C-alpha cells in the first residue's frame with residue numbers, strides 16, 4: 288500500500304468514527320514527531336500493539352480485500368502466564384460493503400465480533416481439521432448468548448447491535464453486506480498478537496508492504512519501532 292492511501296484511510300476513518308460518536312484515545316493522533324519525543328512511560332502502547340492497523344492483506348486492492356482496525360486495549364502473551372495478567376483486548380473495525388477479510392482462525396484468541404452500527408456484517412464459518420484445513424462438520428456458535436448451529440461454509444448476518452462469539456480454531460471470513468452501508472464493528476477478545484496468532488487458510492500478507500510516497504499522518508503500530516526511542 289502507498290503511505291498516501293493509508294493516510295487517506297486514516298482521515299476518512301476518523302471522520303466516520305466521529306460521525307458515529309466513537310472517539311479514539313489520545314495516542315491515535317500523536318504525530319510521528321511527537322512519537323520521537325515520547326519517553327518510557329509510553330512503553331505499554333508499543334508492547335501491547337495498540338493503535339492503527341490498516342491492511343490490504345497484500346491484495347493491492349484495499350476496497351476489495353482489506354480491513355481497518357484500531358486496537359484500543361490489549362495485553363501481551365506474557366500476561367496469559369500470570370494469574371493477574373491483562374488477558375483481554377478491544378478493537379474497533381470498519382468494514383465496507385463487499386470488502387472481504389480472508390478466511391482465518393486464531394490459535395489462542397477467542398473473540399466477540401459486534402455490529403456497532405451502520406450496515407450489516409456477513410460472516411462465513413467452518414470448523415478446522417487437525418491439519419488446519421476446512422472441516423465439513425456443523426459449526427456451533429453463540430449468537431448473543433443463543434446457541435446456534437450452522438452448516439459448514441454457511442453465513443450469519445449481524446445487524447446493528449448483534450454479535451457472535453468466535454472460538455479458537457473456528458475459521459471465519461467476513462464482509463459488509465452489499466447495499467447496506469459501511470459497518471462499525473467492535474471486537475472484544477482475549478489477548479491479541481497478530482504476529483503469531485493468526486492462521487490464514489490461503490497465504491496472505493497480514494501487514495502491508497508500504498511504499499513511502501509521503502510522510503505518515505499518524506503511525507501504524509508497526510511503525511513505532513522506527514520512531515519511538517524507548518522500546
Ligand SMILES: [Fe+2]
Nearest residue numbers: 391393398459
Ligand atoms: Fe478473527
